[in-house]
Amino acid sequence: MPTKKKTKIVATLGPATSKKEVLKNMILAGVDVFRINFSHASYDDVAERIKIIRELNEELQMSTAILADLQGPKLRVGVMGGEVVVAPGDEILFVTGEPFEGNAERVYMNYKEFPRDVKAGENILLDDGKLMFEVVSTNGENEVKAKVIQGGPLKSKKGVNLPNTNISLPALTEKDVKDAIFAIGQDVDWIALSFVRFSQDLIDLQNLIKEHSEHKIPIVAKIEKPEAVENIDKIVAYCDGLMVARGDLGVEVPAHEVPLIQKQLVLRAKKARIPVIIATQMMETMITSLTPTRAEVNDVANSVMDGADAVMLSGETSVGNYPVQVIEKMTSILKSVEGSSLINVPQTPPHIKTKRYITKSVCYHAALMANEIQAKAISTLTNSGYTAFQISAWRPSAHILVFTSNRRILTQLNLLWGVKAFYYDKYVSTDETIDDVNQIACKKGFLDVGDMLISLAAMPIKDKGMVNTLRVTEIETCNF
Known part of the structure; x- marks a missing residue:
């Protein structure tokens, strides 16, 4: 029997989800999409995991579905020589070029254009904003002098955010191109692009997908920079889904602005009729605890x-202790709220x-009518x-039940709210086809005798054209 929730769960693969039995239990508990984080992925592991997921689908x-998430331009400091702590008022040099062990006076930065891109007065944030520096000066070649505004331990290989800087790095780095070509070769369902700023x-x-695949692979634009929020209309025109990546977004813009940006992005996605994923720290406590906090719920x-x-x-699922239990807990939260009359979708x-x-x-009109006549499924x-x-x-x-003879979209559609897709390849007459899919819906537990159903089709059915017909049926028999 299907899990009757409509909001989808995306779970990240990692060391905690390497066994087939764990993946199987996660799917049964409510996972709809598995995410591959290419920041921490070996191709052999990924290929093996994809193979297991497809076996389990069978x-x-x-x-x-499988979502390949590209790393994007990740700026980092180098390795530190021993423990380094910086205090407000201290000055430090960020140096590009050859890597070296850093200390409290000099630290390596992996981004060679850094001295050309930054300007005096701009902020440098380290380790998810735990440390903050202000640029004092740059020599435009290989050194940037900065003053510590917010101090603390300066740790090895921590991420760097430049909220005020117009960085010249493309969103698609050399590593991303290589990872994307691998992901396309694995026939993934979706590809997520990190640090999107512009439609280009x-x-x-x-263009890379077109070059390496005969099929369209839809793209999720990850919104994690202030420029992306400003350019959202142009970005939406060129992507197939959005991700509100609140981790980096909450560092790049003041954290108190993120809740309203989240709402703004969800509404923008709804207007464009593309799916939107909310990400980062949703059930963080459950990495080590069996109980989420009230705030997380x-x-x-x-x-x-x-x-x-x-x-x-x-x-929670890539390295957490309770990858199955966190899915069960999330599923129960989703089921308890998603039918509420307090949810208001602009119509x-x-x-x-x-x-x-x-x-x-x-x-x-099918969606409106379904609500009006309390139809069980469209x-x-x-x-x-x-x-x-x-x-x-x-x-x-x-429920939205999709019947298709195109196997490629069966898994792609699993990211969409309320959608369940089934393989169906017998396009005969309208009556026969609709009777057929009604019985499949009964068999799968979505319909029962007496339920109302709205069926959409393209007439004539055999042409597989654009939907132009709406039909309402009361289920009289469920024979299976």
Whole structure:
């Protein structure tokens, strides 16, 4: 029987999730998408894990998706020689070029354009903002002098954020290109691009996918820089999903601004009818504890109330002690809040008369009608998955059941709120096909005798064109 939650769970793979039995229990507990973090991935391990997930999909008759998350331009300091502590008022040199062991006076920076990009007065944040420096001067070649504003232990290989600096690094680094080509070769379902700032970042990745794959692989733009929030309209035009990456975002912008940015991004994704994932520190306590804090439970619940398609776990499943239990706990939170009447999704009908206007309009009215007549499910036949994106964005109270003969989109659609996709390749007459999919929906536990169902189809069915027909049925028999 399917897990009857509609909000999707994205779980990060790691050492804690290397065994097939653990992955199986996580899928059964409610994981919809597994994330591969290419910041910490060996290709052999990734290939093995993907193979196991696909075997489990076959065994369990599930459609668990795989999201490849590219690292992006990760700025770091070098290795420190012993324990180093810096105090407010101290001055320190950030030096590029050949790596060396750092101390309280000089530290290596892995980003060679750093002295050319930064300007006096700009901030340098280290270790998720625990340490803060202000740029005093730069020689424009290989040295930047900075003053300590907020001190503490300066540890090896910690990440660097430059919130005020216009960095010249592309979002797609050499490592990312190599990782993306590997991920494309593994036929992943989604690719996430880190530190997106401009639409060109996404166009570069689209071109790379076209070059190495015959199929479209949808892209998730990770929003973790202030420029991305400013350029969100242009970014949304070139991506297929958004991720509110609150870790780096909360360092790059003041942390108190993140909650409203989260709400703004969710609304923007809904308007574009693309999925949005909320990420970072959702159930952090459960890395080492069996019980989440009240604040964490509230955070997950509020993400659903905001209208997120998916909530994501990072360390909780990659290195945590309780990868299965954290999924069970998250599933119970999602189920308890997602049916609430307090959730208000803006319902603005499609208004631009494009060539897809009819399909958009049919999907919009299907969602409205489903709520009005309390339909248990909306079923749609699709070859591209387009109708699934449209219906999901309107957040109907009904389950969204997608039937397709295109195996590639079966797993892709698993990221979308409320969507369950099934393989179906018998396109006969409208009546026969709809009767057929109704019986599959009964068998899978989504429908029972007396339930109302809305069926969408493209007429004539055999042409597999754009959806143009809406039909309402009361289920009279469930024969299976």
